[in-house]
Amino acid sequence: MNRVKRTLAPYLLVLPGGLWLLLFFVVPMVTMFSLSLQQGDIVNGYVFTGHWQTYVDAITNYQTQLIRSLVYGLITTVALVVMSFPVAYWIAFYGGKRKSTYLFLILLPFFVSFVLRTISWRQILTDDGMLLHPLKEAGLLSPGFHILGTSYAVIFGLIYNFLPFMVLPIYVALERIDPRVVEAARDLYAKPLTVFRKVVFPLALPGVFAGVLMTFVPASSDYVNSGVLGSSSTTMIGQVVQAQALANSNYPMASALSFFLMAVLLTGVFIYARVLGTEDVMNAAAR
């Protein structure tokens, strides 16, 4: 009796979460995958025909946007690692009693809706706005100069919007480092740079890994920043999916694009994990 209970216990424990995943993850995924292989139109309904051609069309018609999305995602992620590490480092090691206040300040802007914040940037960066207007009046910029509608504006928006998702995991990893380890390295005559390179950075890697996952994936599939801050030459794949699903009711194309993007991102993440050595990262993360 006891043994039965013991063997069943783990399954019972996983049941609520498992059901949740099944209902809200597996079922929609399967539905979407099925839709990507259907043909028809919204008025007459879609019928499953195993039409793989949609995938071919999706990739050939939208390769520019797919590549652009991945490139934007990559630039954003690299910039975020470079920017977030010093911030997280400073808070973790020099934050003192105010650590939580600083973290709160990082998060503060994010209590306002994502879309509203992006639209506010639009107001600031606009051609005759508070930033460019004075510079143009002073003759420092040509009247035709603009930021909105360029790749810079979109990448800037992505970096701004995903910053905390990089700072927080790196902070958590750095926070866990025992100060005595750093002290020991110094005692052994390691120069500050060597301490960072050989001790701090490797120990912070799990945080960087988590941060990259949490920013690269959503940044590559984002459609708000390119929609609000970009122009027709900065279209990202998320916008194409949105247009196909909402404006054209072309559900198979939207599903195929989403699935393809997911496959590409998963492959990318997998390679990244292999290169970094997942075991180390996972072990460190599990500690």
Added chain:
Amino acid sequence: MTRRRLGRRDALRLGGVSALGAFLAACGVEGKGKPEASVAPDAVQKFWSGKAKNGKVDFANWPLYMDPKKPELKKFTEKTGIQVNYQEVIQEMGPWFAKVQPQLSAGQSIGFDLMVITNSLQFGQFRNSGFLAPLDHSQLPNFTKNAAPKYAQESFDPGNVFSIPWASGITGIAYDPKKTGREITKLADLWDPAFKGKVGMFSDSQELANFGLLAAGLKPGDSGEDEWKKAAAKLKEQKDAGLVRNYYDQSYVDALGKGEVWLTQAWSGDIFQKNVSDGTNFKFIIPEEGGTIWTDNFTIPVTATNPVDAIMLMDFFYEVENAASLAEYINYVCPVPAAQAQISKDAAAASGEDKTLLTQVAGSPLVFPGDADYAKLHYYVDFNTAEEQQTFASIFEPITLS
């Protein structure tokens, strides 16, 4: 799910992976394509028999389409005792259709008894899916009496079987004369290299296509695939020359205000309202080559719980004074010609700034276009089949999404 989905041919095509295939085939989106059912001669009687007034109506409309104080709705409630729950929930036609389609398809209420639908691609989708209730014209006496006759001949809904207009609007060109330095009079100005990077176009494929067609000397009303390709080439030329700053939705008004664009495709009422509310001095013109006219329409979803109250509200807006009061505020094309005299009368009774404004509205060709104006205005491209519509979308999409 249905026999059609798992027909013999499909099963054969699936071959070896049939178990997974059958499972996959069972999930999907079902269509409702049987428009004949809703236009059957007894459809009106079938829908309306047994329906009674319930004392409330849920109304879904676009933003900025009524005075925020809603004087007309207050008057309606006083007169009929019907409470109106007015919500500005419609932002774009595509997403709105995508949002309510599953509920309508399942025969469930969408929470609204009245919705304002533009004569866009989606109007056809709503109509052909049988999602719109056929209107009982015996309950629309004011519409019959006061509506301009041309509204009964609209190509998207001849005879107003499913819809009557809320307001119409003109798509033309708006510009900032201080920036352009000269008067803008024609579509060709949108292709003028002098305005490189300062031209705004619409992201809506129909609006964009119409201007491409007119600029290429073609008529949207009787255009087909060949004409669409020519129009797309014309638009592509404009884009490749770096003339277009962006393809906008409603945000073009803001872009014009902030100097992002100097001249842009625009909707008539917006510019009038922007000038009044922000003190700007933008101009709106109907291009020499022609502009387009569209109509936003009252419709009742078939699953409405209070259709009688809804149709009473529809008719209420066709009483001359109510139509006039609405037009005075929104400044879009009013479907009731007699409202012009009413607004002039209101102007005579008013004083100061109100008087100027009302006189302007009554005399404005954007609110009451004359025959000469109408002659320059074109309706949207009509689609007979879903394939045609998809072809159209795929021709113009590479321009806005590249």
